[in-house]
Amino acid sequence: MSHTPTPWQLATNDPTLILSEAVDADGDAVIIADVLNGTINGVGLDTANAAFIIKAVNAHDELVEACRLAYEDWQNGEHGSPAFIALERALAKAGVLS
Numbered sequence: 001m002s003h004t005p006t007p008w009q010l011a012t013n014d015p016t017l018i019l020s021e022a023v024d025a026d027g028d029a030v031i032i033a034d035v036l037n038g039t040i041n042g043v044g045l046d047t048a049n050a051a052f053i054i055k056a057v058n059a060h061d062e063l064v065e066a067c068r069l070a071y072e073d074w075q076n077g078e079h080g081s082p083a084f085i086a087l088e089r090a091l092a093k094a095g096v097l098s
Helices: 046-075 081-093
Strands: 008-011 014-023 029-034
Touching: 008 046, 014 046, 046 081
Parallel strands: none
Antiparallel strands: 008 014, 014 029
């Protein structure tokens, strides 16, 4: 079974509501999740958790592909630029590089 297509995004009117760019039969955004009650020591983390889920989901495929390319390069004794560029792009998308 496959998951809802990416990229996912936060709803503009509710930063805890995760939506797909896909639309249903009525033309409405597909709701992926509503992140609720993320609290640690009285600090509400639901908005931060929703944003982190979006970042992780949308970066996942590129990170996996970048890692795969790096593994293939290193296994072949090469440190070629395609893997470096893919890693750089994926890490930037994940917010690790600017």
